[in-house]
Amino acid sequence: MTETPRPTPAEIRAFRAENPRMRERDVAAALSIPEAALVAAECGLTAVRIDPSANRLLERAPELGEVMALTRNESAVHEKIGVYEKAQLGSFASIVLGEHIDLRVFPGPWAHGFAVMKRDGDLLRHSLQYFDRHGTAVHKIHLRPASDLAAYHRLVDALRIEDQAQTLDWDLAAPVSDGGADVDxxxxxxxxxxxxxxxxxxxxxxxxxxxxxxxxxxxxxxxxxxxxxxxxxxxxxxxxxxxxxxxxxxxxxxxxxxxxxxxxxxxxxxxxxxxxxxxxxxxxxxxxxxxxxxxxxxxxxxxxxxxxxxxxxxxxxxxxxxxxxxxxxxxxxxxxxxxxxxxxxxxxxx
Incomplete structure (x- = not known):
């Protein structure tokens, strides 16, 4: 079975420009690419590749002050406004136990990280976005008016990696298991x-x-x-x-x-x-x-x-x-x- 040719970063950007009202996930679906490939195409323009390590993020995230934490799957989006506090870091699992932001973090799947700037009218919105090896969103942090923008830029400078490629390699999703039909x-x-x-x-x-x-x-x-x-x-x-x-x-x-x-x-x-x-x-x-x-x-x-x-x-x-x-x-x-x-x-x- 021949794989459909993947669009180039320039083609991705052109499609986004032609469809400015489409949401990112809808653009990615229309192009048959994961969301992370959409973000990667903006590297050097409105996005910067950063270290995808969950624990490196959690060490520095409290510096940002009040932010919006976003975690989602295909059918639900969960957003909490607050501060990243009381992080307990581990190689297999980490915990954030803030008053409002409460997370159980599993660093293994975190494969791609980006700092993203997006123009919204007269505003320039900043975020940190993380994806797994399939290019699917794992976690995002969106800055708010009360956030420390200077701390954000310091964090991005500290986490920036050498590879700033606009292309992305991703793994295809594994087939769904039947979960074991025979139950004792x-x-x-x-x-x-x-x-x-x-x-x-x-x-x-x-x-x-x-x-x-x-x-x-x-x-x-x-x-x-x-x-x-x-x-x-x-x-x-x-x-x-x-x-x-x-x-x-x-x-x-x-x-x-x-x-x-x-x-x-x-x-x-x-x-x-x-x-x-x-x-x-x-x-x-x-x-x-x-x-x-x-x-x-x-x-x-x-x-x-x-x-x-x-x-x-x-x-x-x-x-x-x-x-x-x-x-x-x-x-x-x-x-x-x-x-x-x-x-x-x-x-x-x-």
Missing amino acids: VAALRDAWSRMTDTHQFHGLLRKLKIDRRAALNAVGEDYAWRLETGAVEAMLRASAETTLPIMCFVGNPGVIQIHSGPVAQIQTMGPWLNVMDPTFHLHLRVDRLAEVWAVRKPTADGHVTSLEALDAAGDMVIQFFGKRKEGLAERPEWRAVLEALPRLALTEAA
């Missing part, structure tokens, strides 16, 4: 019942060699039950009405970004479900949610219940919990909200 239900339920912490769930899946979707479908309704797609919006609106503090997780292989606290401004626009609060913005494509689940996991503090939405490939799009402190039981108000959400009829699930 007895073993799954036994391992599930023995959990004492929600973080043990990933190890459980690895040990049994199944994916999340297979586990949710097999474990039984005492631990996981299907909900209607509209349950996500219903949960957000119910939480907003009662100012119930929640936790919202959106991630990709390189970062998981977390909001903890109440939500207030819930809006819909076409297929997008949005939260538009002062320091937290969420944009969720509800039309891409293939399965929505309420999931109950045992912990040392009692059962903890989550709302989890998967896409057609079985990948996690977004996950919600009731906000709680370690060592405390789950809020009964959160449990009540989830248990009242509309369940998917068995005929629909089939």
Whole structure:
């Protein structure tokens, strides 16, 4: 099978100039290139290649002051306004535990980094953008009016690398696995019942060699039950009405970004479900949610219940919990909200 010729940097820039209103991801899709190739084509013009090391960024990010942190996957965009604080760095995983910016960072997938300048009317907007080896966005930092622009330029100078090529080599995405169709239900339920912490769930899946979707479908309704797609919006609106503090997780292989606290401004626009609060913005494509689940996991503090939405490939799009402190039981108000959400009829699930 012959690969379609990749557009040159000049062709990429020409297409962008002809379509100034198109969003970056739409331009990349139209050209059959990843978003990182779109950014790379601007090197020497409006972009600078920088060291893609996640930990080098986290060491310096607090210097920027107030910024907007953005983490996304194909169906959800999670934006938090705040300061990068209390970073704990590790080779496999790092943590940022700021008052507003709360991240779990996995440095391995971070492959390309860019400092980007973009003209927006009379304004010149600055950002730091990171991508994986497939050219897919991992994490972005957008400067705001209160950000320290001088610190940004110092950071870019420190992280600038010698290679400033306008071309980008990227790896094609791996084929989607079926996740293991055969599930030993007895073993799954036994391992599930023995959990004492929600973080043990990933190890459980690895040990049994199944994916999340297979586990949710097999474990039984005492631990996981299907909900209607509209349950996500219903949960957000119910939480907003009662100012119930929640936790919202959106991630990709390189970062998981977390909001903890109440939500207030819930809006819909076409297929997008949005939260538009002062320091937290969420944009969720509800039309891409293939399965929505309420999931109950045992912990040392009692059962903890989550709302989890998967896409057609079985990948996690977004996950919600009731906000709680370690060592405390789950809020009964959160449990009540989830248990009242509309369940998917068995005929629909089939």
